[in-house]
Amino acid sequence: MDEAHCARKHNHIHRAFRGLRERTTALVAMTATPITTKAQDLYIMGQWMGVPNFDDHKEFLELNKEINRANRQDSKALREAGIEGNIIRGVFIGVRNQNTPAMESPTVTRDWMIKMRERFAPHVIRRTIDSVDFAGKKLFGMLPYQEHTLKLQMYDWEMGALRSFAKDLVKENPIASNFYIEFRRSMLHPMLNPKNGGHWKKPESLEKWQNTETTIKLDTLARVVHHHLEKNGRAPLATDDDGKTLTQVPNAQDDDHDYGDDDRIVIYSAFPSSNQAIVDILSLYGIEVIELNGTMTLKKRQAAIDDFRTSTRMSGHRVLIISNVGMVGLNLACANIMVIVDTTWSALDDEQLRGRIFRYPQKKQVHFYRLIALGTPDVFLNNISFDKGQLHSAFVGCAREIRMCKFDFKFYLI
Numbered sequence: 001m002d003e004a005h006c007a008r009k010h011n012h013i014h015r016a017f018r019g020l021r022e023r024t025t026a027l028v029a030m031t032a033t034p035i036t037t038k039a040q041d042l043y044i045m046g047q048w049m050g051v052p053n054f055d056d057h058k059e060f061l062e063l064n065k066e067i068n069r070a071n072r073q074d075s076k077a078l079r080e081a082g083i084e085g086n087i088i089r090g091v092f093i094g095v096r097n098q099n100t101p102a103m104e105s106p107t108v109t110r111d112w113m114i115k116m117r118e119r120f121a122p123h124v125i126r127r128t129i130d131s132v133d134f135a136g137k138k139l140f141g142m143l144p145y146q147e148h149t150l151k152l153q154m155y156d157w158e159m160g161a162l163r164s165f166a167k168d169l170v171k172e173n174p175i176a177s178n179f180y181i182e183f184r185r186s187m188l189h190p191m192l193n194p195k196n197g198g199h200w201k202k203p204e205s206l207e208k209w210q211n212t213e214t215t216i217k218l219d220t221l222a223r224v225v226h227h228h229l230e231k232n233g234r235a236p237l238a239t240d241d242d243g244k245t246l247t248q249v250p251n252a253q254d255d256d257h258d259y260g261d262d263d264r265i266v267i268y269s270a271f272p273s274s275n276q277a278i279v280d281i282l283s284l285y286g287i288e289v290i291e292l293n294g295t296m297t298l299k300k301r302q303a304a305i306d307d308f309r310t311s312t313r314m315s316g317h318r319v320l321i322i323s324n325v326g327m328v329g330l331n332l333a334c335a336n337i338m339v340i341v342d343t344t345w346s347a348l349d350d351e352q353l354r355g356r357i358f359r360y361p362q363k364k365q366v367h368f369y370r371l372i373a374l375g376t377p378d379v380f381l382n383n384i385s386f387d388k389g390q391l392h393s394a395f396v397g398c399a400r401e402i403r404m405c406k407f408d409f410k411f412y413l414i
Helices: 012-022 039-049 057-081 087-093 105-123 156-172 179-188 206-213 216-230 272-284 298-309 347-354 377-387 389-396
Strands: 027-029 146-152 237-239 246-248 265-268 319-322 337-340 367-373 411-413
Touching (some): 027 039, 039 105, 057 105, 146 237, 156 179, 206 272, 216 237, 216 265, 272 319
């Protein structure tokens, strides 16, 4: 059963999976994200898979009770901390709020994760990029990917607009559920902020864009893409101390090996409604792109993927914009460069995202760029995104003794 985490709730999918398992003599469940949001996900998966010791409903209720109790205590502590201890304060300045009280729920959740990990251990085969065969030879043989975090310093005019919007948002409702979308979209360009009407207008020329209207994230994105499209195997870029100038990574060299295929670039944008700004700015640099979004029919979606996969310097689009919609299972190993414009909320989402291009049969050196605007939610979200990965690590990061347990070949979680 592929994408086994889809049955992580007590619903009709869970019942269907459980019914199929009861009618089989062996079960193989495959997933790259066994824990998507909470510890209960893993317990419920253990139930329908038939893993021993997950059939105790009283224990499941106790799991819910302990985690819910910890969450309530954390909420109470945050209320008592008041504005000074509000987590949202850290979001707007891009760092953690030191006045935020210690949370109890992470400890409770981790304890349960360790307990469940021990139960799953004899029934799990974990395959990673470093997995080897019986002879000790790597299964994939891909080069380790390289990450390049571009720490950007916003221009004064756009930082001023961002601060003004932040003040208005906190004044109106500091815990509004839509603050994330409204605030993050405006970081790409203030005119993308719904409070400003969301009326994006393409600049008249590249000269006008660079001299009067440019924003650091959009312009950096364009320069990175232009750099890698100029020549296959270009050495990666880094930011200078000013947070604006791009320079070649020290000691990095161009890869002049002929792989028989041109380099292609994937751009990740969390907000498809902002894609038009990306398309317009790249076009000012003479770069044509193609999009994948949730409004496309299956036929148009496949046509876009085929266009991208077969593109060359002479024809087709070598730059593709994707979002979260339809990302799972998408094989884009034809590309070797990804620019992450918007940080994901979850380390698991980030892993899924990177897995679109860093996968078999990738032959080239893979580069991931992260555009992080200093002093903004980019920094905060980049940190908490990977804090969420601790939940996943508590499960898959088991000790060697556990990994060496004998396997029961009745069922596997891969």
